[in-house]
Amino acid sequence: MSGRDMNVHKRTAAREAADMVKSGMVVGLGTGSTAAYMIERLGERVAEGLEIFGIPTSDDSEDKAIKAGIPLTDFSAHRRIDIAIDGADEVQRGSLNLIKGLGGALLREKIVAQAAKRFVVIVDGTKPVDLLGERAPVPVEVISFGWECTAERLAACGARGVKPRTDRAGSLFVTDTGNMILDCHFGPIENPEDLVGKIDRIVGVVEHGMFLNMASDVLVATTEGVERWEP
Ligand SMILES: O=C[C@H](O)[C@H](O)[C@H](O)COP(=O)(O)O
Numbered sequence: 001m002s003g004r005d006m007n008v009h010k011r012t013a014a015r016e017a018a019d020m021v022k023s024g025m026v027v028g029l030g031t032g033s034t035a036a037y038m039i040e041r042l043g044e045r046v047a048e049g050l051e052i053f054g055i056p057t058s059d060d061s062e063d064k065a066i067k068a069g070i071p072l073t074d075f076s077a078h079r080r081i082d083i084a085i086d087g088a089d090e091v092q093r094g095s096l097n098l099i100k101g102l103g104g105a106l107l108r109e110k111i112v113a114q115a116a117k118r119f120v121v122i123v124d125g126t127k128p129v130d131l132l133g134e135r136a137p138v139p140v141e142v143i144s145f146g147w148e149c150t151a152e153r154l155a156a157c158g159a160r161g162v163k164p165r166t167d168r169a170g171s172l173f174v175t176d177t178g179n180m181i182l183d184c185h186f187g188p189i190e191n192p193e194d195l196v197g198k199i200d201r202i203v204g205v206v207e208h209g210m211f212l213n214m215a216s217d218v219l220v221a222t223t224e225g226v227e228r229w230e231p
Contacts, residue, residue: 026073106207121219127220
């Protein structure tokens with residue numbers, strides 16, 4: 001599939017999800033190229049009279065939402081989110097478990113998804129997989145102190161490679177919350193619940209990019225149209 005087609009599909013899924021939003025809702029605004037199309041569409045709808053508040057999952061999405069004219073709020077004013085809409089790096093067919101965080105926003109994304117009554121995931125047809133880890137590494141956000149030890153513990157969970165993420169300049173990538181990301185290459189993951197249990201026990205891990213049993217709807221856009229998957 002060409003990059004252009006992929007972007008058309010991302011945009012189609014994103015706009016369909018944005019059209020699920022109703023006036024009065026608090027909306028979790030995801031991060032990444034697919035979520036950017038959703039923010040753009042919500043901005044258009046706000047200009048047409050839709051009354052919502054958004055809670056962004058990254059500094060980047062906050063900038064995009066402000067530019068799009070979406071009024072923002074935060075958890076000090078709203079503990080619950082009516083609907084969160086976000087992209088994903090992999091979606092497991094059947095379970096709708098996800099890998100997220102290749103853009104580095106997984107921590108805030110997971111907090112927002114957890115607070116949401118409905119968590120809608122928007123992807124193009126390149127994202128579904130039979131097993132998580134088939135293509136994407138599992139991004140793990142860790143505190144920088146002692147990260148080398150944390151990386152060894154992650155490798156002991158079965159990762160074939162654990163690589164500190166770097167930015168374009170080759171410096172260590174720093175998340176919006178000031179942490180590092182270790183990209184853990186597990187290959188196909190047969191038992192994600194078991195792996196999550198092991199990763200969660202490692203001191204130094206802040207959060208990981210496996211989102212298990214969190215999605216309420218997944219919109220998959222392909223040349224055939226948009227399929228809606230539910231768990
Ligand atoms: O940290 C980034 C997020 O989890 C993104 O939602 C994810 O990487 C998908 O991004 P994109 O829509 O650009 O493929």
